[in-house]
Each structure stands twice: as structure tokens, then as C-alpha cells.
Amino acid sequence: MSFRPELPTRTRLIKTLKQTVRILVMLATTFLGLLVITFLIGRVVPIDPVLAVVGDKASPQVYENARIAMGLNLPLWKQFLIYIGNVVTGDFGTSVLTANPVIDDILRVFPATFELAVTATVIGIVLGIPLGILSAVKQGSFWDHVIRVIGLFGHSLPIFWLGLMGLMFFYVRLDLLPGPGRVDIFYEGIVTPVTGFLMIDSIVAGEWEIFRNAVYHLILPASLLGYYSMAYLLRMTRSFMIEQLGQEYILTARVKGVKEWKVIWGHALGNCAIPLITVIALSFGTLLEGSVLTETVFAWPGLGLYLTNSLLNADMNAVLGCTIVVGAIFLGVNLFSDFLYKVVDPRAR
Amino acid sequence: MIFKMMTNKILKTGGIEEWLLADTPDSAYQAWAGRAYLGWLAFMKNRLAVLGLLIIVSLVIIAVLAPVLAPYDPVETNIGNRLQPLSFTHYFGTDEMGRDIFSRVIWGSRLTLYVIGLVAVIAAPVGILVGTVAGYLGGIIDTVLMRITDIFLAFPKLILALAFVSALGPGIENAIIAIAITSWPPYARIARAETITIRNCDFIKAVRLQGASGLRIITGHIMPLCLPSLIIRVTLDMAGVILTAAGLGFLGLGAQPPSPEWGAMTAGGRTYIIDHWWLITMPGTAIFIVSLAFNLLGDGLREVLDPRSDN
Numbered sequence: 285m286s287f288r289p290e291l292p293t294r295t296r297l298i299k300t301l302k303q304t305v306r307i308l309v310m311l312a313t314t315f316l317g318l319l320v321i322t323f324l325i326g327r328v329v330p331i332d333p334v335l336a337v338v339g340d341k342a343s344p345q346v347y348e349n350a351r352i353a354m355g356l357n358l359p360l361w362k363q364f365l366i367y368i369g370n371v372v373t374g375d376f377g378t379s380v381l382t383a384n385p386v387i388d389d390i391l392r393v394f395p396a397t398f399e400l401a402v403t404a405t406v407i408g409i410v411l412g413i414p415l416g417i418l419s420a421v422k423q424g425s426f427w428d429h430v431i432r433v434i435g436l437f438g439h440s441l442p443i444f445w446l447g448l449m450g451l452m453f454f455y456v457r458l459d460l461l462p463g464p465g466r467v468d469i470f471y472e473g474i475v476t477p478v479t480g481f482l483m484i485d486s487i488v489a490g491e492w493e494i495f496r497n498a499v500y501h502l503i504l505p506a507s508l509l510g511y512y513s514m515a516y517l518l519r520m521t522r523s524f525m526i527e528q529l530g531q532e533y534i535l536t537a538r539v540k541g542v543k544e545w546k547v548i549w550g551h552a553l554g555n556c557a558i559p560l561i562t563v564i565a566l567s568f569g570t571l572l573e574g575s576v577l578t579e580t581v582f583a584w585p586g587l588g589l590y591l592t593n594s595l596l597n598a599d600m601n602a603v604l605g606c607t608i609v610v611g612a613i614f615l616g617v618n619l620f621s622d623f624l625y626k627v628v629d630p631r632a633r
Numbered sequence: 634m635i636f637k638m639m640t641n642k643i644l645k646t647g648g649i650e651e652w653l654l655a656d657t658p659d660s661a662y663q664a665w666a667g668r669a670y671l672g673w674l675a676f677m678k679n680r681l682a683v684l685g686l687l688i689i690v691s692l693v694i695i696a697v698l699a700p701v702l703a704p705y706d707p708v709e710t711n712i713g714n715r716l717q718p719l720s721f722t723h724y725f726g727t728d729e730m731g732r733d734i735f736s737r738v739i740w741g742s743r744l745t746l747y748v749i750g751l752v753a754v755i756a757a758p759v760g761i762l763v764g765t766v767a768g769y770l771g772g773i774i775d776t777v778l779m780r781i782t783d784i785f786l787a788f789p790k791l792i793l794a795l796a797f798v799s800a801l802g803p804g805i806e807n808a809i810i811a812i813a814i815t816s817w818p819p820y821a822r823i824a825r826a827e828t829i830t831i832r833n834c835d836f837i838k839a840v841r842l843q844g845a846s847g848l849r850i851i852t853g854h855i856m857p858l859c860l861p862s863l864i865i866r867v868t869l870d871m872a873g874v875i876l877t878a879a880g881l882g883f884l885g886l887g888a889q890p891p892s893p894e895w896g897a898m899t900a901g902g903r904t905y906i907i908d909h910w911w912l913i914t915m916p917g918t919a920i921f922i923v924s925l926a927f928n929l930l931g932d933g934l935r936e937v938l939d940p941r942s943d944n
Binding site: 318322326328437439441452569573577581595596606 | 780781783784787788789790791792793795796797798799800872876879880883884885886896899900903906907910913914917920921924925928929932
């Protein structure tokens with residue numbers, strides 16, 4: 285059936301291996317670049333890290349000892365190598381604010397952000413892709429304009445402001461949804477964190493009341509982030525679909541008498557699947573970014589709020605730790621979408 | 634002199650429109666003006682883009698005339714007059730320090746223009762320089778420059794900007810620097826892509842045969858051709874820059890109080906949302922309108938200047 289001459293297995297294996305190595309090298313250099321940036325930021329910062337540890341009343345001898353103990357007397361390149369070693373083994377130093385190792389803090393707060401971002405992505409996909417398709421199919425119609433405006437607003441509304449307005453209407457005025465936080469205060473700390481994902485933990489513990497409360501708390505911030513994800517996805521879906529619907533194979537399918545819904549949802553959308561995967565991966569990464577502002581507005585105890593608090597307290601280890609973790613997640617998501625790309629699209633293999 | 638000749642010719646041929654749309658332009662200037670006129674006509678057809686342009690023009694006018702338009706001092710506090718609702722003396726009410734919100738929003742337009750202007754002035758030249766040099770020279774320089782660009786592109790903008798602000802310290806100038814540092818990579822990408830298509834054109838070869846240096850070719854012949862696509866991209870990005878700057882202000886890392894920056898104003902009104910809705914509504918709406926205007930204008934420009942766009 286295949287028109288492509290089958291390559292001998294060994295050649296194909298070598299080809300795959302070469303590709304894998306190339307991707308890994310690229311990832312490694314990009315990550316190294318990020319580490320250079322965070323390392324340099326950590327050096328130019330006007331706060332003296334030694335003073336932060338010993339205090340400004342320390343004698344010169346104590347100060348010097350602390351400096352040597354922190355490795356700050358070594359040449360810069362040696363410091364950088366030590367830094368890489370630390371980061372790779374997950375050692376981002378100690379947070380000044382919480383006095384915990386930064387990595388422990390991040391692991392503790394991350395599930396909350398992940399819960400939020402996943403829910404938002406699901407909302408974005410479920411609404412954004414059908415709306416994008418509708419808009420492309422009915423191009424130029426009234427609904428197309430409405431959908432485009434919805435998308436445009438998503439690119440123009442400040443997320444923190446929309447969050448505050450949402451709180452003002454649904455919490456203060458209408459009292460439909462709960463206020464900030466992950467659960468109501470009197471439910472806090474009842475469920476022992478097993479996975480850190482409150483939804484899962486509360487089910488495991490059999491606390492349905494808390495589960496329900498947590499879902500209510502999730503609705504507003506997740507829909508808010510989901511709206512931004514949707515705005516992005518529908519715009520991209522629209523332009524991909526318009527491109528596909530103009531292709532000749534669509535005409536062929538229609539001439540053959542394929543039903544219209546099958547042409548749209550099967551033929552055209554099928555060919556959009558690959559770029560859409562990349563776009564979804566990108567939007568997931570952007571949500572991690574949007575969560576910084578959203579979590580601040582909703583007092584959501586995730587990575588974003590942790591980052592903001594560290595920033596305001598000039599807690600450099602924590603700030604740079606968060607930057608590296610978010611950067612690594614970005615790279616991971618991109619790698620994952622590349623991988624999916626290859627699975628879905630035979631041409632990319 | 635030339636201008637007078639032009640005017641005479643315009644009058645002779647009867648009507649400026651005819652002169653602009655002449656099939657056989659007499660000069661390069663006339664051809665250029667004709668093209669610009671056609672572009673303008675296409676742009677004017679896109680009503681939303683025109684609306685965007687109008688909003689931006691009004692923003693500039695408001696910013697220039699701020700001292701005349703604002704009825705009150707934007708930073709002077711008056712505790713006895715705090716949290717007043719909307720009225721004819723205070724169109725947008727007053728905030729938690731008794732400052733007139735209407736005046737603050739008007740003065741805030743200056744800060745917004747300051748931010749987007751400086752970011753564009755810093756980031757666009759850096760991007761175009763890196764992109765054209767990488768694209769024209771190729772080889773190892775191209776690889777190195779594009780790897781650096783990719784590193785910046787691979788990571789979320791706001792998070793990187795936050796990391797830079799944390800090192801530089803809070804403040805509007807530092808926020809601008811941080812945003813500019815994270816904004817140039819896409820411009821470099823675009824400029825490089827344009828340069829690679831232009832680099833092998835015959836006219837570049839002709840210029841090179843005449844003995845033009847690489848510097849001259851890049852600055853005199855390649856950069857001007859990169860400008861249209863770059864301008865669209867910068868305009869589209871300005872909406873994002875406004876949102877990022879406002880976000881930094883909201884987090885307390887951008888403009889510092891009592892400066893009337895819209896994001897910082899929203900943050901100030903946060904505590905009062907239960908009974909005093911106008912504190913956050915007014916500055917937030919201002920951010921929204923301006924960023925929407927840039928999105929509309931950017932979309933319109935793309936349709937006019939970029940023939941490859943699907944619309």
C-alpha cells in the first residue's frame with residue numbers, strides 16, 4: 285500500500301536516534317541559556333546575599349567566613365558550574381521568606397496551579413475549537429463577527445481586572461460563587477494532602493462536602509483563565525480551518541457527496557489537528573504565566589502567588605527557582621507537543 | 634521648489650485623486666504617494682481598524698492635553714473627600730485617598746504612552762539589528778544569534794520580565810527595561826526571515842558589485858524592506874505590552890504609588906470592591922480600551938500591508 289520505499293530497519297533506527305539526539309542537544313542548550321540568565325540575574329541583584337544571611341551587624345571576619353562558605357570567593361565560571369550542579373539536582377537554595385528549601389515550597393504549591401491550568405485548558409478546548417470552526421464555516425456572517433469580537437476581547441482585557449470584576453459580580457453582588465481561596469476557611473487543613481490535588485485528596489478522604497466546595501471555588505478562576513485560552517484557540521482554529529476549507533481535497537469530498545458535517549469535522553478538522561496540538565501546548569504554557577496574576581487576585585495558593593510573594597519580599601532564590609521551574613515546564617510541554625506531532629502526522633516522522 | 638512643481642502638476646491634471654491614481658506616474662514620489670493612497674483606502678474600508686486608530690489618536694491628544702483636561706491634581710490627596718461616588722464634580726468619583734479618578738485616568742495616559750513608546754524604541758531596533766545581521770551574514774554568527782533569540786522565545790514573557798524586575802528593583806523604568814528585554818526576540822525572527830528572502834535578490838547583488846559594504850547593504854537596503862512586517866508586529870505587540878506593564882503595576886512591581894498608572898490604580902482599588910466599584914472599574918476600562926485599540930489597528934494593518942494574510 286505504501287508508496288514510500290521502506291528503509292532498512294537499521295537506517296531508520298539511526299535516523300530516529302540522530303533526531304532524538306538533536307532534539308535533546310537543542311533542549312539542553314536552551315535550558316543552559318535560561319540558567320545563564322537566572323545566574324546573571326542572581327549576580328547583578330543589588331541585595332548582598334551574604335548580608336541577607338549574616339545581618340548587617342556581623343563582624344568582617346564572620347562576613348568573610350560566610351562569603352567563603354557560600355562559595356562567592358570562587359571565580360565566576362566555577363560558581364556557575366556549581367550553580368548548574370545544584371539546579372540539576374533540584375537544589376534552588378533556601379527561601380528567605382519561608383525558611384524552607386525552595387524546591388519543597390514549589391512542590392507543595394504546584395498542584396494548585398496545575399489543577400487550575402488543566403481545568404482552564406479543558407474549558408478552552410471545549411469552547412474554543414467548536415467556536416473557531418463555526419466562525420470559519422460561517423465566515424463573514426453575524427456569528428463570525430460575534431465570535432471574533434469574543435476572541436478579540438480575550439486579547440485585550442487585563443486578566444487581573446476581569447478577575448476582580450468577576451469577583452465583584454458573582455461573589456459580592458450576586459453571591460453565586462465563593463470568594464478568593466481554594467476552599468472556604470473552615471474547610472482548610474482538614475484533608476491531609478496526599479497528592480496535593482485538592483479534588484483528588486478530598487475524594488480519597490471521602491470528604492464530599494469539601495470536594496463540592498473546592499469545585500465551587502475553582503469555577504471562577506478556571507473560567508477566567510479558560511476564557512483567555514479559548515480566545516487564543518478559537519482565533520487559531522479559525523485561521524487553520526479557513527485555510528483547510530479552501531483546499532481542493534475538500535472540494536473533492538463535497539463533489540463525492542460526503543456529508544457536510546463529515547467534511548468539516550472529519551476531513552478539515554483532521555488536518556488541523558497537528559497545528560492545533562502545538563497551539564494547545566503553547567496555550568497551556570501561557571496559562572502558567574496568566575496564573576501569576578489570576579492567583580494573586582483569587583488568593584489561590586499556587587506557584588503564581590508564591591512567586592508574587594517572593595518578588596515582593598525580594599526572595600531571590602525563590603523567584604529564580606520559580607522561573608527555572610516554569611521554564612522547564614515550558615520546554616517539557618514543547619517537547620511533548622513535538623512528540624505528539626510525530627505520532628499524529630506520518631509526514632513528520 | 635519640488636513641492637511647488639508637484640502642486641502645480643496636481644492642479645493642472647485636475648484633482649489630487651487623479652494625480653495619486655495616475656496609471657503612469659511621472660516620478661518615484663508620485664508612485665509612492667499613489668501606493669500609500671491605495672493602502673489608505675484599503676485601510677479606511679476596515680472600520681474596526683479605523684476605530685482603533687481613532688482611539689489611539691485620541692489617547693495621544695488626551696496625553697498631550699492632560700494638564701488642560703484634568704480638572705484636579707492627579708496625586709494631591711484629600712482624605713476628607715475619599716471614596717466619593719460618581720458626580721458632576723468628580724466624573725469618575727474619588728479613590729481611597731480622595732484623589733479625583735477622572736484626572737488620574739487622564740494623567741495615566743501619559744504613562745501608558747511612555748511605556749509603549751520606550752519599549753518600541755528599545756526593542757524594535759535591537760530586534761531588527763540582530764535579525765538582519767544574522768540573516769545577512771549567515772554561518773556561525775547566524776547560529777549563535779538565533780540560539781540566543783530562541784532561548785528568550787522559549788520562555789514565558791511575563792515570568793522572565795518578573796525575574797528581571799526582581800533583579801532591577803520595582804519602578805516604571807525598570808519595568809520598561811524588563812519588558813523590552815523580553816520583547817525583541819520575535820522582531821529578530823521576523824527581520825531575519827525577511828533578510829534571508831531579500832539577501833539573494835538581484836538588486837542586492839548589483840549593489841554589492843558596485844562595492845557597497847555589508848553595513849551599507851544592511852542599513853540602507855535590507856532594513857527598510859523589513860520595516861512593514863516589523864511595524865505590524867510591533868503594533869500588535871503593543872496591546873500585550875500594555876497588559877504586561879499594567880500587570881506589573883498591579884503586582885506592585887511597575888509604577889509606584891502615588892503615580893497614576895492604570896494597573897497600580899486597579900491594585901489600589903482592590904480592597905474596596907465590595908462597596909466602591911468605580912475604583913477598579915475606571916482604570917481597568919481604560920487599559921482595556923487602549924489595548925483593544927492596538928489590537929484592532931494591528932489587525933487592520935496586517936490586512937493592508939501583508940498580502941499573505943488570509944483575510
